[in-house]
Amino acid sequence: MASFPERPGRGGARVRRPVLVGLLVGLQFVVQLVLLGALLALPPAASADSPYWLPPLGTPLEVSGPYRPPPTPYASGHRGIDLPAAPGELVHAPVGGVVSFVGQVADRHVLSVRVDSRTVVSFEPIEQADAALTEGAQVLPRQPLGIVAEGGHCLDECLHLGVRVDDEYVNPLRYFLGKPVLLPW
Numbered sequence: 001m002a003s004f005p006e007r008p009g010r011g012g013a014r015v016r017r018p019v020l021v022g023l024l025v026g027l028q029f030v031v032q033l034v035l036l037g038a039l040l041a042l043p044p045a046a047s048a049d050s051p052y053w054l055p056p057l058g059t060p061l062e063v064s065g066p067y068r069p070p071p072t073p074y075a076s077g078h079r080g081i082d083l084p085a086a087p088g089e090l091v092h093a094p095v096g097g098v099v100s101f102v103g104q105v106a107d108r109h110v111l112s113v114r115v116d117s118r119t120v121v122s123f124e125p126i127e128q129a130d131a132a133l134t135e136g137a138q139v140l141p142r143q144p145l146g147i148v149a150e151g152g153h154c155l156d157e158c159l160h161l162g163v164r165v166d167d168e169y170v171n172p173l174r175y176f177l178g179k180p181v182l183l184p185w
Contacts, residue, residue: 052177053094054141056123057083057159060178064158067171079169080122080162085148087156091126092142094161094176099137102128108152113139121172122162125149 055061065082085091093113100120101112111133112122127149139145150156163172 051175053121053175054092055083055176056091056094056145056161057085057089061173061176063173065154065160067173069169069171080160081172082154082158082160084157085159087148087150089148089159091123091145091148091159093139093145094121094141096141096143097121097139099133099135099139102133102135109146109149111145113145118166120164122164124160124162125152126159 062084063081064084065078067081068078070077070079095113095115097113097115099111100114101110101122103110105124108125109127110122110124111126111128112120114120123145125148126146128146130144130146133139133145148159152158152160154160161172163170163175
């Protein structure tokens with residue numbers, strides 16, 4: 001049986017080299033696993049082909065009012081998310097599509113963009129910044145849509161963003177890249 005030379009360790013204890021080498025190799029392996037896991041956990045970058053949308057008010061996506069679906073289709077609930085914003089703040093398209101509605105609903109200005117045959121994203125309260133944004137107008141990602149207006153359910157403190165898929169409201173957060181910053185109440 002081969003004998004390995006010993007070298008002094010701390011406090012005069014003798015440590016065999018294979019033990020040290022094994023510990024170092026094991027530690028290196030653990031570090032590599034942690035780094036690989038961190039890389040795999042990163043969401044893919046947003047691009048023209050990306051399924052992820054960009055925050056309409058800038059990054060990071062801040063949410064002051066979470067999505068709370070109603071228990072039944074006609075009950076009260078919060079069918080979208082609220083993004084903290086002040087009147088006059090510029091709103092950009094989070095995704096490309098075609099303007100499907102521009103006008104007033106109740107006491108608020110609304111603009112909706114049809115993303116595909118099944119999906120519509122709506123913003124309120126919003127005033128158009130460009131008169132050319134009429135129904136049927138093409139919208140590109142990051143294109144200015146308008147400015148946050150006053151009114152709506154959160155008065156002058158937010159922009160409400162809602163998403164409908166097949167005419168049913170869904171949680172908009174599933175479309176945004178990364179994790180939103182949830183603000184305290």
